[in-house]
Amino acid sequence: MHAISRRTLLTGTAGTAALAAFPSLAQAKTLTALGHRVHQTCATTGPGGDATEAWRQQSGAGINWVTFGDNNAIHERLLREVTLGETSIDVGYLLNGRAVPRNLRLFEPLDGLMKEAALESPEDFAPGLIAPLKLDGALHGIPVRHATNALIYNEALLEERGVKLPATFEELIEAARKLTFKRDDGTQVYGLAFTAVFASNFLTLARCLGGDYMTPDGKLVAAEPGMVKALTTLAELYKAGVLPRSFATVNNEEITSWMQQGRAAMTINPFARLVTYNDASKGKYGGRFKSLLPPMASDLIGKVSFAPTVEYWSLAIPKNAKQKPLSWDLIRALSSKAGTKAMALNGNGPTRVSTYADPALIAAMPYAADEAAALKASRIHLPAFDEQARAHDIFIEETQAAVLGIKPAQQAMDDAVKRVKPLLG
Template sequence: MTFPISRRRFGALAGAAVAAAALPSRTLAQAKTLTVLGHRVHQTAATTGPGGDATEAFRKTSGANLNWVTFGDVNAVHERLLREASLAETSIDVAYLVNGRAVPRNLKLFEPLDTLLKDAPIEAFDDFAPGLIGPLKVDGALHGIPVRHATNALIYNEALLEERGINKLPTTFEELVEVARKLTFKREDGTQVHGLAFTAVFASNFLTVSRCLGGDYMTADGKLTANEPPMVKALTILADLYKAGVLPRNFATVNNEEITTWMQQGRAAMTINPFARLVSYNDPAKGKYGGRFKSLLPPMAADLAGKVAFAPTVEFWSLMIPKNAKQKPLAWELIRALSSKAGTTAMALNGNGPTRISTYADEKLKAAMPYAADEAAALKASRIHLPAFDEQARAHDIFIEETQAAVLGRKPPQQAMDDAVARVKPLLG
């Protein structure tokens, strides 16, 4: 699964120094070099931008240098990382791992962190979003520290709502469906406007809809629920919206770049995407609707409102130490620095999705992110799309294949989800 990596741009902010107080007091005697493996945006978020260099205090305190090994492709990062972690020894000291690859067989290639965490604690560990910690455990042992997230929201163009005479945001899922229908129309020049558009290759997008009805492909403990009434009902509604033209005709193939263009041009009124997309949508240089895009946490169905809390879908990266690494104590000190409150805030100002809830209270961050409070609430309640198991990627692809068949009318939703469950069940072992 491709992880959203668009960088938030906070050029108006002044540089923020990274406090050294959260770093270890001792100085490691000998100057060394730590090699960090990740995506290019990870290095940028850690070292460049209005928040300053989040690694500077660590480097001064430890006397260590950092050697960044980065790629522009998520798959390339993990191909290199998992190959290195499988060797007898590796030169990689600290690595970034996306949650879709944080399955048990992979997590076991990385150092259990509980002893390190006990001996040299991370500041205010309970400040991390709870939904980001559980997926990093195998047999009760923690193998990573969450460092960057992208949590889904419903993003809407308030100018189009006004144009269509909608003066009240939906408070139930049923109202949301009706709003999507009202936002679907054809302009006088023949331009078709779709009430809802999102990419159909990510399970997280479909689950943003189904969780409004209490539906999921699987529960957090691994129970298959895709063919139960809530999920089937969600796909039935999406199939109806597709038939009505609320979803675009090329729904199965449209990509995120096209969605961005449609939103900026007013050809789509609502989408399911991470909060961070608001930055590019609201760029006044890229469309006439700059500044008019807002976020909304999708509302629950009327019969569930106030009884069941909505669980936004989230993707996230974590910092790990390969088991075969040679400088584990020093690697841990870097992780402590980057995941401290000061380090998290600095990276957030540089465009990183902060994994600490308290970071969203920072005044500079709130000034740059009008949606900070909404994203903080969403992150706190977030949950990954599928529980971690070794065949998760194959299961994801099966769910998408059968879901698309249901929405596009190739199969009845109940049959599609029955088929999905039958195909995924053997993968659970």
């Protein structure tokens, strides 16, 4: 894999055209960007080169990165800053779960800036990432990093147990049962394991049955047959020991360890986890992990399309920021085709579908075609509304009650609907 030429990284995408549109840009010296540490790393370091270098040379401006290692800390700081009379934060990274109407109103509508300096090929962004960033018809952010869920499996364990790759949801459940066993040394292997604190993980399976918690337009459908059947199935798997006893508390680090050690055969996680799982230095199964979009139920194949769950970060400009044209210019550079490719080679989840067709990315990500198809069809776990976070927690609480056998699935989802409905205003 070859590094991208830093001299040509942003040619024709940002910089010169924007500087002509905004003559004052050259006078500005520093932008402050607030986000996660990984955002800075992916933008500046790795095989793809520094995605900001050409922009900094052309604009004469620098970037002051203010980063945290915790998502809550990022949003606590960012959402506090945007409520002040003025802020020193020029560009902020906003996670889709926080991109709700109440918060989006605190960020600059981008339509006017886009008229002055156009965004390169806006149709190239995955549709499911753009719609949630619109408020009253105006766009308030540009998606720059995503994590889309897949079913990740250990093909060595499938071979060992004589299990074929599932083509239907029913075959997937049967495969999970067959992949649950105890080794001669007493080691328990679970057919399926995933963290139970994210709605997106449950929805990855529920959508195979046409189930969901809510529709994109905000209709509550959690108590309808698809979701109830999914949770009933998971409850049966938990009772049978296919899911781990510690299902409610197991975290992603433990899941990673179990996958690498061959203690779990399948998991629900973003495609990007394949890189970690396939690290040969971490276990004897390096190179044997593959991804699969969970298959639809047999009676829905060809009738309903699977919608993978996705989480993503966007770049937004606080309404009370002082250097909006320059901030927009940086966003254009980072979200351009060249910027997206550079960051993708540095480990970022590219939000442009076309990036996945680049030979350099295909060489670095053998699963690129699968992730591109998933991203194109992806949809967030819950629609954006002000009480989304509380609703998410309620859904998780009731879902876990169903899977652990504390409540029948139908009752749990009836209760979830009853509790979430008042939050919709």
